[in-house]
Amino acid sequence: MKEMEPWWKRSVVYQIYPRSFMDSNGDGVGDLQGIISKMDYLKKLGIGIIWLSPVYDSPNDDNGYDIRDYQTIMQEFGTMQDFEQLIEEAKQRDIRIVMDLVVNHTSDEHAWFVESRSSKDSNYRDYYIWRDGKGAQPPNNWGSIFSGPAWEKDELTDSYYLHLFSKKQPDLNWEHGPLRNNIFDMMTFWLEKGIGGFRMDVINFISKDEKLPDGEIHHEQGYGDGSTYFMNGPKIHTYLREMNEKVLSRYDVLTVGEMPGASTEDARIYTNPENQEVNMIFTFEHMNLDSGPNEKWDVRPLELVALKRNLEKWQHALHEVGWNSLYWNNHDQPRVVSRFGEDGAFREVSAKMLAICLHMLQGTPYIYQGEELGMTNVKFDSLSEYRDIETLNMYKEKRQQGIAHETIMSSIYAKGRDNARTPMQWTSNGGFTTGTPWIRMNTNTSFINAEQAIADPSSIFYTYQRLIQLRKIHAIITHGSFQLLLPDHPDLFVYKRQTAEEEWLIVNNFSEKTNQLVWKECNLPQTKGNIMIANYDSPKLEGDMVEVRPYESFVIAFERGK
Template sequence: MIGRSHAASGVRPAGRQPWWKEAVIYEIYPRSFRDSNGDGIGDLPGILEKLPYIRDLGVDTIWLAPIFQSPNRDNGYDISDYRAIMPEFGTMDDFDRLMAKASSLGLRIILDLVVNHTSDQHPWFQKSRAAKDSPYRDYYIWRDTPQGHPPNNWPSVWGGSAWASDPATGSSYLHLFSPQQPDLNWDNPAVREEVFSIMKFWLDKGVAGFRMDVITMISKIPSFRDMTPEELKAPEYVYAAGPHLHAYLREMNDRVLSHYDVMTVGEAYGMRARDIPLFTDSARRELDMVFAFDIVHVDRQGWRKIDWPLSKLKQVYAAAGKPRSPDSWNTVFLDNHDQPRAVSRFGNDSPPFREASAKAIATMLLTQCGTPFIYQGEELGMTNLPFSGVEDFDDVQVPIQWEARVKRQGVDPDAFLESLKDMGRDNARSPMQWDATRNAGFTTANRPWFRVNPNYTEINAQACMQDPNSVYHYFQALLALRRKYPALIHGTYQDLDPDHHAVFLYARELGRSRLLILMNMSDRGFTYESSSLTRASLLISNMQHRGATQGVTWLEPWEARIYRA
């Protein structure tokens, strides 16, 4: 299968570029992608059915959000059996058929590795909480404290205490996320052995690698000291400061990953940009890439959505475009299962501007430095959901945050609700919009597991595929251009107008090949002048335009172009 090593030793042949540097990765949230059996929940046979659609878009790798056995308190990110498929999604035979079909179409599949924590229904935790002398006690992080008093002041990332009291043994266990997600104790060698065995199980089935959920938090500060008031403002930076993190990642690489030709991408939650080379420099033998959060923090301050100038976004991309180490590599993403829809967030999803801004954002996504990740529906320009109240949300963290921020901290409920509407994770988790039939063609059930965006009659895959000027076909054209011009993958990056309030103009250059990317990131049209445009030859645009004369051109709202200079 594609994900397996091509070399007898299991490692990549010498002199060959890693395949993941030129890959484009499409994330699938299985619960919301395609329901094949009419129970209202997406499944593996539904994904298999749509593999030709993914291949035809022009991507070559699929990332599946968790498909493992889970009680679904956090939609699969609370795993109770790492070697079993969630029955709602299908069987292991369904997975094997999916792998075989993907391989025949030239598609690789990577899985979500969630090993900072498990479900509280995992047998390890059930045995761990049974007695203090259980051999599984040290698989998790327990502390004895007076009843009702947490061992320290650590908060959960989602609000409230990071400790849950367990009456069975009169102790408390650590959970950096929900109480149903107890953190594993990576300082226990037996835990690491279990994780490495799980990884080998799936790699031997042919998967092409892993996206590693909050992997930066697996090592804990051994003193478990109280946080300072300043640290409590951003506790994720404390949680990512464990002393053994890099040693554990190197051990994972040496014991498992180095024996396969696969890719790894870690969720670098709590890491600043300056720390990224510590993970991605190939000489350190840790991870291939990480998801840094700079780009999705430009419009966020704590729980609040804030206004952001284009210059702030430009600065993030300019920093990413500077090589941090001799062989480090970036990821590029705007959408995923934890983020609101990109067109609603970075563009304008109102009808006059939605398609143009979705295409402009796609232009930006697919021409930056690094491996791009597309989230299901992004290629259609899918938008945020219209939420009315807090009861409309399914996300497990919403009631936790509401309790912590509104009820305990006194945050204005209307302001918090507006932020949830704009930034909530459920915006990305509504069912994929396949056509204009009932439930957007996602399911034949009377009710899908989560509600469909009512704009599905206008925004859906069938309509996009039939319209040669759609967002979908523009994505296709951009991906074809990316394959044709290596400068868009391996080229240097230079921002050519960093101070302009609405224009994003930058160059990607490799050898004698120089491409210019020009975008108007606003709702206003205007005349723009740049000497860089003189004698440049247009390769692609998201709309008809009037051309450039001596470097002067008219830009429509959300117009995007790529030139060969």
């Protein structure tokens, strides 16, 4: 008997960054009651899953990814009662809540770390990664992902702790069995409340090479790149399988691992259901294609050929083995319409094109709040208006290296994480809060907002709604094979999805110019096709040629063998 298809294969996930989604009490910070007040909006969009960025108690050094207490809700966001109400309200609308699981590190204010640093003999000492220095130097040369060294000297015990991110985010020691059991108990606590799964923050960092060797130095900071020794580390599969066995296998949930540096070969292992690790992973490869070789701030134009080749590689690698997650945006990435589309005259058509291009691939799509409205990047006048720790640290470091203010700001405008974190644009005057928002609103809310989008049947919102409906109805989107056409075309991203019965052609123009597509090059069935979705009116067929207009996108379905 054929096993039932997992529910998350035909669902679409909507990521909420709670701080910026909706504020119910006027303090300028989004909260759980704010989310509850917008559940009908999400129901209308048609999503089946909300991924909630961290809502746990936190000092907010890294916007909630530094957790002080895993089993308490952050005061700014509300109470546990509010959270339980959110699960219930979502359930009534057939929506599940997926939580962020941040277990590579905690806050340095977490009770475990407070105990751990109190003495070398503490029962919690081994919950974290402590080492003696080498003379006056740290244990190794690793640099932190948030700039500076990855080690912090703690005077009380005259030793160093590892922090791959902020110094207020000490890394947990997964070698230690009692720590793992505490984490598994915490996961069970939330699953028993009825959540629908976990998005696992940098989960492939949890296993480190115990020797902690020096990393290769290849940029001007002078720190070593330790990623070889902490990404996809020696015991990562052991830990994930233990997590599955002790916790996840007992619930019908979605699991997605955020895994920087994971290759398609790694992903085939992580996501193969037989291995019982995770359902899907977030890859970063397509998100690094508009950066130089050393860092994300080195901004380059996107080469469409490279993007097509990359997505093709992932589509083929996981087909009938594991499963892909599909995304353009999240809380760490700039707005895609400003990044890979055009956020001026072609904002609406390019936002729709990017949506169609992504949602027709095989995998589970993720929409980031405001993406369905075509929200754009922001340019704040002053550095003081930025809130993101990564951005502020980078600015300071680059100024010390003598790089001009204007040069750094242009990188921040293109790649800064605050691009995604400006408040959700509900109405023409904002609608996010009655108070002063924690981060400034984008000034274009007068013409980019949810109220206007819902009132306009041709808005970007309804393109997303239609894509979500198509995925629920048509099995070819879930199961069909992927075939890239015209791989070297600099402007057109054209591909097919195929099953024994059907063939769908997906055409996307990533440029401002009109391109010609020769019909017979697509090798299509000799039957009349049906247009499933398009971002202009019907495609312009000129004999055996199609005129593909600026940022045009359309999907045509054909029956095969007739």
